[in-house]
Amino acid sequence: MGVLKAEPAKVQDWATTAVGAYWRAYDIQLAIYALLLAGLGLAMSYSSTVVTGVNPLDPSSNFLRGLMWSGIAVIVFMAATFFDYKWLKTFAWPIYFVNLGLLALSLVIGTGIGGAARWIAIGPLQFQFSELAKILMIVVLANYLAERHDRLGSLRVILGACILMVPTWVLVMLQPDLGTSLVLAGILAGMLFLSGASMKWLGALAGLVIAMVPIAWNYILRDYQKQRLLSFLNPASDPQGAGYQLTQSQIAVSAGGLFGRGLTNGTQDALAFLPVGDTDFAFARLAEELGFIGAVLVFVLFLVLLWRVLMAGYRSQDRFGTVFAAGIGSLLVFQLVVNVGMVIGLMPVTGIPLPFITRGGASLISLAVGLGILQSINIRQSRAEW
Amino acid sequence: MVAPGIVDERPGRERQLVRFIVFGIALLVAVSGLTARMVYLQLVSGQTYQQLAVSNSTFQQAIPSTRGLIYDRNGLLLVANLPSYSVKIRPSDLPFSQRAMVVAQLSSLLKMDPADINTAIDGNPGSNFDLVRIAQGVPVATANLIAEEHLALPGVEVSVDALRHYTEGPLFSEVLGYTGAIDAATLKQLKSAGYQPDDLIGRAGVEDQYETQLRGSYGMETIQRDATGRQIQVLSTDSQPVAGDSLTLTLDTKMQQQAQTAVNWAMKASKLKSAVFIAINPQTGEILAMVSTPTYDDNQFAQGISNAQFQALLNNPDKPLINHAVGMQFPEGSTYKLVTGSGALADKKLTPTTLVQTHPYIQIGRDKYWDWNKRGFGAINIVSGFAHSSDTFFYQVAQMLGIQRLAYWARQFGFGAPTGIDLPGEVAGIVPDEKWKQDTFGQAILPGEAVQAGIGQGFDTSTPLQLLNAYAALANGGTLYQPQIVRQITGPDGSVVRPFHPIVLHKIAAPASVFTTMRRAARMVVTSGHTWNLRNEPFVVAGKTGTAEFGVKDAQGRLPYHNWFVAFVPLHGDVSKPDSQLAVVGFNEDANTVGNSATEMVKYFLQIHFGAKHDLRMFNLMKIGDFYGGN
Incomplete structure (x- = not known):
């Protein structure tokens, strides 16, 4: 690694192979599932905009902004598909440092709620680079692990992957963004596991992390983060404070019943009982308005999307593609389980968005980049696997 | 899996496949867990939570x-x-x-x-x-x-x-x-x-x-x-x-203002701590004016009084938050002689012409009970005795009645029980008798206490309103009315919910002649000059003064005292007729005046009320000094 390797043969392949041959390998299902999920996210954004009394067609409305981000995401998705993913291996290190640079920039000029430095304004839009950092780190780790696929039994490689993650992790924690740092850890674990790293060392590492919990509690976690964890363990201890969101979101979910109250008819969120009803708790609003049916639809869409993601990885004939798919899969699974788990009271409150559903341009663009790269991997295999 | 002839750059692929399968299974388990929780929340316990969601917002x-x-x-x-x-x-x-x-x-x-x-x-x-x-x-x-x-x-x-x-x-x-x-x-x-x-x-x-x-x-x-x-x-x-x-x-704002003016003057002239003035219509029991000072500003309460302001009112020793007219009881002093005199006449212990020898003092056991002038007034009848307020006269009359009959007549005049006025916090006053003394102190009434009770001293206490109401009964010929402060209740649509009806508590069980005699006696209090120049006013007024000792003796062996004057105005200037429509009481608590400041206060009210041309107030009587020395 570290040496710039141009791969002219591949470029030539791209130029000479018939377009149809590529597109036969394009996974149309993956695109459709992603689009359906994004559509649901837009619907929730519409509902939240209408309910708060804002005209959805107002240029500053969350809905219109979401629509615009979706448009950009589709373009980014297609662009990433056309882009030959093999160049990513070449540019892995520059990507790594660009990633660190953007995160450092967020810390310096970023703004955010409650003193956090997360958002950077790009024109009228705000962008959260820690979302993009997830994808960029997946690229970097995929390259790193693919290059060392034959040495995955060694502790050195595993520790190397961890050390590679540390600077990003520290920069994210400094924002502070507990949610993203947890997702990064989840991605790392998932990629190590799926790439076939030694279970012995992975187990030892997991043991070490658990042993670190008391230290993290005392020295790393901030008071509000501790408060959230405590109120998760006992929501009734502070129903108006940190436990409030938990209690209210469960009430919202339950109020949905089988068929839900209908789009824009949610009462809990509309009346501000859900403090962040269109962000981290968007699933609560969805479950209240679309009911059990809607929630299960979301689960099913995620399952089939994940199936396509993992298939893309399995199909990939080069190591990079497989490990990259493992990273995207880990990201989706981790965020799905932790976000929904939080909303329905199975997990503590952490600021982890639900992919596609939680409003947020950076999250959507990052997913488009990741899934676009997967499509790029799909269409650039020498032939289909099945 | 991998077709022959294709170079597979993926060694260890089997292990990886296992990992992918394990990952997939873990994913299915996790999503099943989430789904199970959703089933519980949305389908099983949905009803309860839906209720909760509604009560949350409605x-x-x-x-x-x-x-x-x-x-x-x-x-x-x-x-x-x-x-x-x-x-x-x-x-x-x-x-x-x-x-x-x-x-x-x-x-x-x-x-x-x-x-x-x-x-x-x-x-x-x-x-x-x-x-x-x-x-x-x-x-x-x-x-x-x-x-x-x-x-x-x-x-x-x-x-x-x-x-x-x-x-x-x-x-x-x-x-x-x-x-x-x-x-x-x-x-x-x-x-x-x-x-x-x-x-x-x-x-x-x-x-x-x-x-x-x-x-x-x-x-x-x-x-x-x-x-x-x-x-x-x-x-x-x-x-x-x-x-x-x-x-x-029932209150008349104009009369209330007049009363307030008179009270304010007395408070200032005699540096009083507290004073009461009440006016009543003896024919109906309607309260026409009621002033109790010191007072407070009720608008201050309406706008939200601060704790400090409230505490200041609460801790004021002169109790501005209590309406002294009904909420506090004081010894009646000589005004109580109405009860003793009327009782003796009704019980035929005296006739209007019976003469009783008065003395400088009467002796009971080793104690001397002095007349207020320390000389006595000779042999006098009830009218004279009342007019001069002879203490030794009424000591002897009280002895003739005995404590039980005296208490009976006191209750007949409304003492010892709340009047029932429609104001909160009314107190009952004390009419001592054998039972009361036993219940309170566990002993019998002493002979000295029995004679003191005849002049409104000792254990006797009443509210200013009770005293006024007794004199209102005298003025109307013996009917004890329940005083009222609210005349009429009107519904929001303007209909009369409760019209005004005078409420008769009872008729005092004494013949009309007793009241006629006592009204003449009350008039003579004024005409004899006992109330100084009140007789020179252009209106006819009858009444009784009282100087009621209370508390503890000072270094000179003298007790502090309250000043009373309770009076009524006969409608056509003839006290023999029970037609008065205005009775008033003035009360100055713990006064230190050389004369009876309450009489001057009432005089001032009547002057304003009747529009008297000449101001006959006697400012020298309002001075602070020794009442005993002044007389």
């Missing part, structure tokens, strides 16, 4: 009714409702961590002591979900500011309330009372009657006595509210509020 809220107005007997508005802004806190919406900040901000915005705000929140009579009243009568600008800052002030709400406005200020405070925030104990009792934790309730006077009528009944509406407790919309009106009834008092 809220039953009282619609206040318009409190009834209060007028004087001539229809002059005494109490109005003014719309005003109130600031309230719903403690459940105020996170504890932000409380100090919110209290500090409110205290600077409302210019209130933070301690008062904290006391209000902690003294919250309702639950944490109920509003607590913090301030009322808040200026519009401040109210708007607080309403706009609702995000920075969680739990704080601004509402429009009707506040009581007492148009005459402190003039009627002791009678009207005031409204104030309901306290926890009262709320507990009245919750079923629809009282709210942030409610105002009559706390004294007529506002308290007629609370039920004035309040009307609150309506109920279901509103939808958001998480910060702010109202979104009214979903339904479950019951309409019914406005309270209005009251017309």
Whole structure:
């Protein structure tokens, strides 16, 4: 690694192979599932905009902004598909440092709620680079692990992957963004596991992390983060404070019943009982308005999307593609389980968005980049696997 | 899996496949777990939570009714409702961590002591979900500011309330009372009657006595509210509020002002600590004027009195929060001789012409009971004895009656029991008899106590109103009326709910001749010069003075004293007729005047009331000095 390797043969392949041959390998299902999920996210954004009394067609409305981000995401998705993913291996290190640079920039000029430095304004839009950092780190780790696929039994490689993650992790924690740092850890674990790293060392590492919990509690976690964890363990201890969101979101979910109250008819969120009803708790609003049916639809869409993601990885004939798919899969699974788990009271409150559903341009663009790269991997295999 | 001939750069692929499968299974397990929880939340326990979601956002809220107005007997508005802004806190919406900040901000915005705000929140009579009243009568600008800052002030709400406005200020405070925030104990009792934790309730006077009528009944509406407790919309009106009834008092504002003027003058001229003046119509029991000083400003209460101001009133030794006319009892002194004299005449212990020898003092055991002039008045009849207020005369009459008959006649004149006036806090006074002495001290009445009881000293006490009512009965020929302060109750539609009826407590069991004799005696009090130049006034007045000793002797062996003058004005100047329509009592508590300041106070009132051209007040009698030395 570290040496710039141009791969002219591949470029030539791209130029000479018939377009149809590529597109036969394009996974149309993956695109459709992603689009359906994004559509649901837009619907929730519409509902939240209408309910708060804002005209959805107002240029500053969350809905219109979401629509615009979706448009950009589709373009980014297609662009990433056309882009030959093999160049990513070449540019892995520059990507790594660009990633660190953007995160450092967020810390310096970023703004955010409650003193956090997360958002950077790009024109009228705000962008959260820690979302993009997830994808960029997946690229970097995929390259790193693919290059060392034959040495995955060694502790050195595993520790190397961890050390590679540390600077990003520290920069994210400094924002502070507990949610993203947890997702990064989840991605790392998932990629190590799926790439076939030694279970012995992975187990030892997991043991070490658990042993670190008391230290993290005392020295790393901030008071509000501790408060959230405590109120998760006992929501009734502070129903108006940190436990409030938990209690209210469960009430919202339950109020949905089988068929839900209908789009824009949610009462809990509309009346501000859900403090962040269109962000981290968007699933609560969805479950209240679309009911059990809607929630299960979301689960099913995620399952089939994940199936396509993992298939893309399995199909990939080069190591990079497989490990990259493992990273995207880990990201989706981790965020799905932790976000929904939080909303329905199975997990503590952490600021982890639900992919596609939680409003947020950076999250959507990052997913488009990741899934676009997967499509790029799909269409650039020498032939289909099945 | 891998077709032959294709170079597979993926060694260890089998292990990886296993990992992918394990990952997939873990994913399915996790999503199944999430689904199971969704089934529980949305399908199994959905009903309970849906209820919770609804109760979260809908809220039953009282619609206040318009409190009834209060007028004087001539229809002059005494109490109005003014719309005003109130600031309230719903403690459940105020996170504890932000409380100090919110209290500090409110205290600077409302210019209130933070301690008062904290006391209000902690003294919250309702639950944490109920509003607590913090301030009322808040200026519009401040109210708007607080309403706009609702995000920075969680739990704080601004509402429009009707506040009581007492148009005459402190003039009627002791009678009207005031409204104030309901306290926890009262709320507990009245919750079923629809009282709210942030409610105002009559706390004294007529506002308290007629609370039920004035309040009307609150309506109920279901509103939808958001998480910060702010109202979104009214979903339904479950019951309409019914406005309270209005009251017309028996009081006459003009007479009240005249009484206040006379009292103010006496208070100032004699540096009095407290004084009472009451006027009544003896033919009906209607109270025409009632002044008790020191008093308070009921508007201060209506706008929300600060704790410091309230404590100052509460700890004032002269008890401004108590209406002294009905709420405190004092020895009657010589005014009580009406009871002794009337009783002796009715029991035929005396005839109007019976002469009784008076003395410088009478001796009972080793104790000497002196006449007030230390000389006696010779052999005199009841009229003369009353006119000169001879103590030794009435000591002997009391001995003739005995303590039991004396107590009987006292009760006949209304002493020893509340008059039943429609004001809160009335006390009963004391009429000592054998049973009372046994119950209170566990011993029999001593002979000395029995004679002292005949001149309104010793254990005898009554309220100024009781004394006035006894003389009103004298003036009307022996009917004891229940004094009334509210003349008429009018419904919100203008219909008369309760018209005025005089209420007769009882007829005093004495022949009319007894009252005629005693009225002549009362007139002679004035004409004999006992009340100095009152006889020179252009109106005819009859009455009785009293100097009632109380408390502990000073270094010279003298007791402090209260001054009384209770009088009535015969309608056509003829005391033989029971036709008086005006009886008054003046009372100066713990006076240190050389003369009877109460008589001068009453004289001044009558002069103003009847428009006398010449001012006959005797300022030298109002001076502070030794009453005993002056006589």
